[in-house]
Amino acid sequence: MGFSLSVVNSLGTSKPLLFGYGADVVYKKNSIETTFGRLKEISHDILEFYKNEVGKLGFFEQTQSSNYKWQLTSESTDEEMRMFLAVIQDVADKIIDELKL
Numbered sequence: 001m002g003f004s005l006s007v008v009n010s011l012g013t014s015k016p017l018l019f020g021y022g023a024d025v026v027y028k029k030n031s032i033e034t035t036f037g038r039l040k041e042i043s044h045d046i047l048e049f050y051k052n053e054v055g056k057l058g059f060f061e062q063t064q065s066s067n068y069k070w071q072l073t074s075e076s077t078d079e080e081m082r083m084f085l086a087v088i089q090d091v092a093d094k095i096i097d098e099l100k101l
Helices: 044-056 078-099
Strands: 002-008 014-021 031-034 068-071
Touching: 002 078, 014 078, 031 044, 044 068, 044 078
Parallel strands: none
Antiparallel strands: 002 014, 014 031, 031 068
């Protein structure tokens, strides 16, 4: 089981920002992964901002597909989650402003 987090416009079109995977997804167990490749309709500047900001977070690792993955463990902290959610909020705000969603 997992989840996704997307920005959705008034027509119901969504832009997925990330996917989360639960304990039952063996190869991605308990992780959050960015979705840079699925954000083709946003500006290069916003995409680069998203990549740079997530890259600055020391608890994400770059994947072979050039996304970033955070492997959640018992050592993951609420502060890390707050830092990540702040990045996601900034990116979502920029997408909404750019696309006038």
